[in-house]
Amino acid sequence: MMQWQICDREGVMRLCLAAVCFSFGIIGSPVVSSFSVEVSAEESDLRIATFEVDATPELGSPLAYDPMVKVSDPLRCKGVVLLPTGDQPIVLATVDWLGVANESNAMFCGKLAEAVGTQPNRVVVHALHQHDAPRCDHSAAALLEPYGIVDQCYDLPFIEATFESAATAAKEAIVSAVAVSTIQVGQAPVQRVASNRRMLDPTGQVHITRYTACRDPLVRALPLGVIDPALKLMTFEDANGPVACLTFYATHPQSYYRVGAATPDFPGLARDTRQKATGVFHMHFNGAGGNIGAGKYNDGSQENRPRLARRVEEAMQTAWENRRPDNSTELNWQQQPVVLPISEAISVDVLAKTIADETQPASVRCHAAEKLAFAQRDEESPVPISRLAIGNNTLMFMPGELFVEYQLAAQAMVPEKFVMMAAYGDYGTAYIGTRVSYSQGGYEVSPRATNVSPKSELVLLQTMRKLLEAQVDGVTASDYTDATGPGPINVQQLPGEARPDETGR
Template identity: 35%
Template structure:
């Protein structure tokens, strides 16, 4: 079934009632919605660290890092969506972003959806981790706290200015297109029959990795377009892959997804282009990318072409509903000896350990603090007419994106990754069975069952009258 036929099929189906807790979050009367779009520069300064633990700090800026977002007005409370060209935002820093944007938009934290795109030549922020590092003389090693605060201020200021000029929102358009020769699973079956998750972002130069099939991916780039009558005001695009061509040498970049977004923006100056990364903890460009610098432009063009095709396939329909459902997750902290509090404290306080290992320990301690105080992860699902935009935490595997689509087969479901990022990788149960293990994982086995249970009320199929 092609994308256009698929879209037409679900437009005839009725919607389900949305709620946040017991509070109805249905939209205002049709025609009463408004939208505001905004952007701000959030490029880190020279000398800053990328990806939290990359040894080489920033020496040059290849291209800027940006924040792009929108505010939806006319539902029970304003709803904010922001996409950051950063690797991850975690724990207290994530709360800091949401609280500041909520206050400025006169809404509540649960109405603010913040997602990182997860480029690796970009920063990680975690206020709890940095406080741990401060206690052992490693001030500013994870991230620049003052710069981080200025970025939030700049984004808030841009958002406020945009809200003052919000435009009517009357229609929504849904489209999708396949991205050719970008995504491939980390999971490969080796020559001896064993399973490995070691096909990284630049593995295409290894014959065995290039020859292995794509594996489990979602090949579709999905787009949601917001209209005032026939005027396109904003397009939100989402595709599930790690957004890295090459990285780690001290050059800041929004990488190939940022390049594709900017190129598309040049095509459509009046229409705000916002890009989000899907659930792609186990998806990279590793089959199709050998890590050569020239491949960045090649991968960017492939994503750009899919963005154009998705918008060309878009079906526009009146928007009669904007609402928000909210679930929550309490994922179990990793239950391995190296991640106990005493073990992580020992690494943090060990002056002979590498700075990068001490940073990892600090991030683990910050996340353990959160788990022990019982703070859940918000799991928001934005309802836009017949579309659903679901924000998942951390490096959720693509299995969860496909699961979400299967749970709501009569809907257009856009699943976004890299919301609250403290869990790091969130493997599927099958990946645990396969023996997936990585130091960038702070959750334990059993997470899939918890996530599945939380998703069901958010994405239950509509009850269609006979």
Template identity: 30%
Template sequence: MKFFQYLFVAVVCTTFGQLNFTQAADEPEFQLASFSVDVTIPLNHRCMGLLPTKSKTIADSLEAIGFVLLSSEKPLVYVAIDWCEIRNGAYDQWRDGLAAAAGTTRERVLVSSLHQHDAPVTDADAEKLLEEVGLKGELYDETFHQQCIQNVSAALQESLKTASPVTHIGMGKAKVEKVASNRRIIMSSGAVSFGRGSASGGKNYLAEAPEGEIDPYLWTLSFWNNETPLLALHSYATHPMSYYGKGEVTSDFVGLARKAMQKKHPNIKQIYASGCSGDVTAGKFNDGSKQSRIDLTNRILAGMEKSWKATKKQPLTQAKFSNTKLDLKYYDHAGLQPKRLRTILDDKSARTEDRIYAAMGLASYARVKSGQLIDFPCVDFGPAQLVLFPGESFVGYQLMAQQMRPDSFVLSIGYGECWPGYVPTNSAFADNFQDKWLWVGPGSENQMREALQEVLLPKVVEE
């Protein structure tokens, strides 16, 4: 009798063991959750950090759109925000908030701005300095900022309840016509100029000059559940401004193109990210008119559609996360020396915009002096890699990344941690690139190249 009892128990245990094993095997290796939240600034809010005209009207909404990739490892988060820049302590606040919501670590949260100029710059350390001299809220509304972080964190957490299995990734790219052009041009005198700004196409010489160094492709990385597309992440390297500074809040032509793409494909979450485009604008093809905004929107939208149609799928078998610390040095030239900036910040007779600029410089100086380095993350999906660059990295870094992995699909995203401002290449510094929005100095390319090699190149394992 006991024999049959033992046999019964053994069969039951074996059967349930097989069931448990089968269920575990059937669980998807990867799952994807996506979310989007309105983060439009209120009226009378400053744009681009320094623009004298504050927000007067809302032309269209600003959004934060992102996803969480779930696997056996800690979750990976990416979010693209229709803001100009997120810097210093504010960048930490965003990543810490989203990390807590996703149950992951700060390093595994990738946050990027799109860099539209009719949108806010946030910098918690600069705002603290401004509050100390009686300029609270002049850079940005901290209460609004914290509410945005809370709202996006809540949306992220809610999205986890409806995560979908991911079986494949898709990769596609297509050329975009008549949008990007490099700031760098050769003047008739033979001198090098970086003066081709976002709306300079009304000047014949600037419109007729060659496009210069650009990445002509719009890149699309997508996630699929077998034959069902879930999300498309598009990236293109250009400053996303047609015209700005009049107090009209807008996601501009890249955001408008994304919204049109979302309307065309309502069941596929659409995200747009600006690539490495510190030295790339629409200047050759944009005269700053309303019609130019429409034309640029349609050209980006056409690029998205072509890139989507060119997409090829492959099974998703890995999502390896790597991160290295980037040590960019504060550019301590005469105009950025801390003593001078402190004097301007404390000067009640100085323009408010100049005092804001001084606070931003002091905040970045203090961050570097404290030893807090910049995270430089990469997610390796096997046939594709996603790399997040700091600030206004020049397009040369995006091309550098592609050259390092010519066998792969490297999607580059700019405007991560934005305190450095412009991050020029060695050749741009050699051409005497200078700008007020430049907080790192010559030699930055050496650190950037080393960081790229660290996260992007396959590691050789010694036997």
């Protein structure tokens, strides 16, 4: 077992090392040691097609926090269409946006499903959560519509045009689908990128949030905290080699932002560099990175963006070079809709008043509309959670800004399998902490930042256990939450809670 220092304090070390064991035990384990005999194209039970379209808005269009003034690097929408023999297609799509929330997510999945001739519950759309990138919520837009401020928050014509172009590209891609002869998986630790944002005092309360760009060296020097250092990779290969590469890594993707310059930021830049280097289609998913950012390793300087990109790219390359074939291309898809308990801090009346309040800035009214849109969802519009099993590999598709503990728990539930998790699917939930984290305070679980209650962990764990066919009982996400405080750190020396807009979320 390799040991990375992913937690700095004794109390958390045992759990974290266990997580490393689960995360890295796979290479050379029995799971991938029984290599497959490659099948011919005629015998393959799976075909794959890839698609990719531009997802960059026009100048002047609203990005998540500011109007767009320039394109630093183009935004992409990418996807694969999986075509299992004798079954309906499955679509996995990503977009370089902040989030695709509520009705927007359902609408995008519906468009892609219609285009490739499948059901919407066999489609997932995930954002990479870049911040100098658009946000997208048709449910919130409908609530803002009577007040004439929709276009200050969302560029709906552009968003819908992107849905259409992606759907058209997916449909056209099927024509040139290729037979998959082998699935391969690999992984590598990413060095000096992910760090936990929630720094505790000795009583176990969040004392400071180490946001994604952190200018204070004292705060950067605080412990790494609980992360999942593993970048995981899966390739679909035909007789001539890889045709599509999917990677997964849990962290907020920000280096610096709020400059109005559209960018896929460091994970997207790493992805694009790898695609150029290999000539193979590459899509990247943000894992459960809600409480994770590069803050420990990122002072927010512009020079740091390519540095962070390079570190992710190196792990992508190592995982690629380390990849090993699995023994099956047999595929199984399941989607489980869940109703997550709404945050008790949400007042529908207060939100409705804020939306209608013309003295408030559009950004505040937009935020209220997004919260109200989620609060109004019920059994008729549940949040989907999906699972794709291919041989011994399991891909979990989760909603919102999910804490990394869920990703560690998922792998621990099925130690014999190789689990890859994407979060930032339906973005309506906003942050989803662990049950324990809500009692610790901090930005992510504040009434402003989360739309769900601590009881959500129970719902999510039950669903994960079922979809993963858990082999180990009793694993919870809260087990992985740091609860012991920073040990030798003298909190008196530290500044107070930083303001999100100063330091970057």
